[in-house]
Amino acid sequence: MTLLDRVAARLARNDMLQAGVMLFVALGFALVIQWPSGATTANESWFTVAPVRLALLSIGAMAWGAGLGARPPAARSRRDTDGIDLPILGSPAWRAECAATLGALLVLVVVTAPFEIATHAASYPDASLAWSLGVPLLAVIGYFGGGLLVGRVAEALRMSTMLALIVPTVFAATVWLDVSLDRTVLNPWSAALAVSVPFAACLGALAVVTLFALVPSRRTVTPGSGGGDGGTEVDAGRGAAA
Amino acid sequence: MRLGPRSLCLVLLLAVASHMATAQRGAETSVAIGVGGNIVVDAWNPVRLVTRDVPAGTSLFISIDTGSLRQGAIPVDVALNVPGGAGISVVESLVYVSPFSSISWSLRGPEAVMASGSLAGRDQDARPLDLVLSRDPGRYASAFGSGTRVVDVAAAALPIEVAAYDGVRTVIIDGTTTAPRLEAVAAAAAAGVVVVLHGDLPASHRELLLLADGASTRLGAGAVLSTRGAASDAVAAALAFQVPDRDALLTALTQRSLVERPVGPTQYLVLIAAGLFGVLVLTMLRWFGAPGVVGATMVALLVSFVAWRAFRPEEAQLTGAVRLAMVGGELTAATEVREVLTLPASVVEAPAGARPLLPQAYQLDQSGTSFKVQRWRSVTLVLAPVVAAPGLQVQGSSITNAGTMPLHDITVIGLGPQPDLAPGRTAELVAAEDGLPSPVYAALLPHLPHGTVVGVSDCMSACTVWVAPAAFDDLGGPL
Numbered sequence: 001m002t003l004l005d006r007v008a009a010r011l012a013r014n015d016m017l018q019a020g021v022m023l024f025v026a027l028g029f030a031l032v033i034q035w036p037s038g039a040t041t042a043n044e045s046w047f048t049v050a051p052v053r054l055a056l057l058s059i060g061a062m063a064w065g066a067g068l069g070a071r072p073p074a075a076r077s078r079r080d081t082d083g084i085d086l087p088i089l090g091s092p093a094w095r096a097e098c099a100a101t102l103g104a105l106l107v108l109v110v111v112t113a114p115f116e117i118a119t120h121a122a123s124y125p126d127a128s129l130a131w132s133l134g135v136p137l138l139a140v141i142g143y144f145g146g147g148l149l150v151g152r153v154a155e156a157l158r159m160s161t162m163l164a165l166i167v168p169t170v171f172a173a174t175v176w177l178d179v180s181l182d183r184t185v186l187n188p189w190s191a192a193l194a195v196s197v198p199f200a201a202c203l204g205a206l207a208v209v210t211l212f213a214l215v216p217s218r219r220t221v222t223p224g225s226g227g228g229d230g231g232t233e234v235d236a237g238r239g240a241a242a
Numbered sequence: 243m244r245l246g247p248r249s250l251c252l253v254l255l256l257a258v259a260s261h262m263a264t265a266q267r268g269a270e271t272s273v274a275i276g277v278g279g280n281i282v283v284d285a286w287n288p289v290r291l292v293t294r295d296v297p298a299g300t301s302l303f304i305s306i307d308t309g310s311l312r313q314g315a316i317p318v319d320v321a322l323n324v325p326g327g328a329g330i331s332v333v334e335s336l337v338y339v340s341p342f343s344s345i346s347w348s349l350r351g352p353e354a355v356m357a358s359g360s361l362a363g364r365d366q367d368a369r370p371l372d373l374v375l376s377r378d379p380g381r382y383a384s385a386f387g388s389g390t391r392v393v394d395v396a397a398a399a400l401p402i403e404v405a406a407y408d409g410v411r412t413v414i415i416d417g418t419t420t421a422p423r424l425e426a427v428a429a430a431a432a433a434g435v436v437v438v439l440h441g442d443l444p445a446s447h448r449e450l451l452l453l454a455d456g457a458s459t460r461l462g463a464g465a466v467l468s469t470r471g472a473a474s475d476a477v478a479a480a481l482a483f484q485v486p487d488r489d490a491l492l493t494a495l496t497q498r499s500l501v502e503r504p505v506g507p508t509q510y511l512v513l514i515a516a517g518l519f520g521v522l523v524l525t526m527l528r529w530f531g532a533p534g535v536v537g538a539t540m541v542a543l544l545v546s547f548v549a550w551r552a553f554r555p556e557e558a559q560l561t562g563a564v565r566l567a568m569v570g571g572e573l574t575a576a577t578e579v580r581e582v583l584t585l586p587a588s589v590v591e592a593p594a595g596a597r598p599l600l601p602q603a604y605q606l607d608q609s610g611t612s613f614k615v616q617r618w619r620s621v622t623l624v625l626a627p628v629v630a631a632p633g634l635q636v637q638g639s640s641i642t643n644a645g646t647m648p649l650h651d652i653t654v655i656g657l658g659p660q661p662d663l664a665p666g667r668t669a670e671l672v673a674a675e676d677g678l679p680s681p682v683y684a685a686l687l688p689h690l691p692h693g694t695v696v697g698v699s700d701c702m703s704a705c706t707v708w709v710a711p712a713a714f715d716d717l718g719g720p721l
Contacts (some may be wrong), residue, residue: 004532004535005531005532007535008527008531008532008534008535009531010536011527011528012527012529012531017524017528020524020527021520021524024516024524025521028513028517028520031516032509032513035506035509035512037508037509040501041504041505042617042618043506043618048393093431093582107538107539110539111527111538111542112542113540113542113543114546114549118545118548118550118553121549121552121553122506122553122554124554124555124558124615124618125586125619126586126587143611147622166352193603
């Protein structure tokens with residue numbers, strides 16, 4: 001089963017499909033209510049659609065990341081099997097699920113891009129189109145990684161059941177932090193509207209760490225180091241280590 | 243090293259001398275705004291700085307606060323570089339003075355402010371100037387009566403720029419002083435001033451008679467009159483002569499938006515398109531597996547490309563313009579009105595002789611004016627009037643297209659529409675039934691007297707509306 005098949009299967013699952021429907025409805029609603037009508041000619045639709053899109057995608061990425069990050073490790077898992085829907089933390093199925101979920105989120109980024117591009121074209125904002133197109137990719141990967149971290153912490157604190165409250169609280173904290181600092185560092189709503197180097201740096205670093213943690217590496221075990229015959233390649237699984 | 247009493251005295255003397263030199267330089271600096279230093283509100287005013295021995299890097303800064311208690315400060319900031327060096331330095335420019343709260347100016351060098359001054363808003367005056375070039379200006383002042391601003395100016399003080407006469411109503415020259423320059427008098431007439439050459443002019447003033455062809459000669463937007471008799475006769479002739487109100491004509495021209503604003507599809511169309519796109523994409527993702535994901539991605543890319551091409555305006559700034567060309571004799575006073583619509587917030591750059599139609603903060607320097615404009619907003623700029631060659635000439639009962647572009651939508655107020663004229667062609671006036679006037683100049687017609695010829699040319703770039711005011715005093719003649 002290729003990664004594309006896994007992504008397609010992930011997108012077809014109910015949770016992702018419902019989220020996709022809600023995302024399209026929200027974007028369509030924001031687009032229509034802000035589209036100029038009557039005597040108004042100034043098109044301000046991008047200033048609503050872009051933040052809504054980025055904020056929803058970021059919240060979704062963090063929520064799914066937190067859900068996967070909160071999976072219990074094998075030592076505490078009460079499951080015998082390693083199912084795709086509820087995989088054990090660090091297992092190959094867990095990594096595959098992470099990759100599929102992240103891939104599905106990136107597909108949602110792409111398929112909602114026409115809303116952003118159409119409103120950007122019509123509104124003619126100061127922000128560059130390259131930033132508008134690039135920042136959702138960065139934010140989704142970064143916030144997915146942030147969600148994994150939040151999930152791990154919640155699971156470690158035995159607070160996994162409160163993830164539905166923790167994720168919005170974390171987002172509220174990002175807004176509070178940005179308002180306190182008077183600059184855009186973590187808040188996706190304001191990051192959508194203008195180029196922000198701190199936001200790009202933070203989310204870029206988070207995205208790199210996320211990809212580094214999720215991509216399984218292969219290291220060579222040298223002879224005599226134990227663990228098998230010389231030259232055996234072992235799947236290290238950085239995600240499990242994380 | 244120890245300083246003795248003598249050394250201290252020397253240092254103090256040097257300090258005092260330095261301070262006196264600075265003060266002297268301040269005393270030698272003069273800034274005059276308006277003709278003869280008389281500011282006319284709601285008009286272009288000449289600015290003249292005279293100073294001496296200023297260092298390189300010196301600039302003249304003028305700040306005009308055109309705001310009010312209700313609007314707050316609306317600053318107009320003027321910065322003019324002063325050529326430094328030994329000797330006298332003169333800087334001349336033009337500035338449009340709107341009703342103001344205060345005007346302050348300062349001459350700033352690299353290290354210090356060398357001179358400064360200010361004018362309070364209560365000193366402003368919107369009445370136009372009546373300039374008199376006479377050894378006995380009192381006779382004319384009494385003839386003008388109270389409520390007028392009669393100013394006695396030297397011939398050399400008359401500017402030669404057309405826009406500098408924006409706040410001047412009449413110029414009376416009786417030949418008893420030094421003769422003014424011919425180009426200064428021509429500029430005044432072209433700007434819309436009624437110039438009166440009164441009495442028998444001496445030989446030194448004879449060249450001014452080149453401008454007068456009979457008792458009354460239209461020249462540009464104004465006229466040159468020749469009168470005899472008492473001073474009151476000259477004043478009466480000047481006040482009796484009617485020239486069109488250029489400000490009213492410009493306001494009428496701007497009633498119609500000069501820029502066509504970009505209009506996208508309707509809300510309903512956007513709603514339907516967004517709904518169809520969403521349903522299509524979600525269907526592909528739900529039921530078509532991996533091919534569906536690839537297909538949805540391709541559809542999204544295609545829709546993005548189409549939307550970008552369809553919705554993106556070609557330019558970030560859209561500019562529309564119209565010119566008002568007031569023809570009189572061999573001269574035309576042309577004033578351009580420009581509307582700039584900017585889609586992203588930006589700074590609109592314009593030539594130095596540009597001012598906003600409505601009060602707005604802006605900066606002016608030798609390179610031009612700059613206006614900060616919010617996104618999806620427009621600014622209407624009125625450029626200072628300039629002299630141009632007439633594109634429309636009226637001789638007897640015929641009209642000639644003296645320009646290089648075809649004249650169309652020609653009409654004579656009171657007589658009716660006339661046929662179009664190719665460049666260089668002449669046509670006799672014909673009586674016709676009144677038709678609908680061109681929308682370009684329809685709003686002007688109530689402000690123009692009967693017999694005025696109006697035509698339009700060059701609408702591919704910016705329409706030029708040619709106006710020959712009262713070209714036909716008696717419409718019965720051509721008919």
